[in-house]
Amino acid sequence: MAHRLQCHKGKCFNLHGHSYKMEVEFEGNIDVNTGMVLDYFDVKDIVAPLVENLDHTVIIWERDSILIEKITELNSNHVIVPFETTAENIVEYFLGKISKAELPKEIVKIKVRVCETENTYAEDEKFLTK
């Protein structure tokens, strides 16, 4: 996924890309009927479409009108978001989407980590209230 940080004073101002990695954790009690906290296939059903939506796109802050204009001219896949595209904000984006998924009542916490490189990441967690 490609992005740029419009407000960055250094190199990240330039359009560039990352092979992002994301880790998603679900925490909760084991359902006595299934023996699982959450079925891996359900995890995939929740997370894969979110990743697919952003894979090989340019993610663009809605305030970056010049980049929106140029990427549109190039007819290149892009996703416009209401936030500066830092790892921190991308974490919040995924956390918000994943927490809105239909999850078993046993799930009490979701944690998302987004890695831009091998050494840099942001993460946050959200407790679910039922």
Ligand SMILES: [Zn+2]
């Ligand atoms: Zn970057």
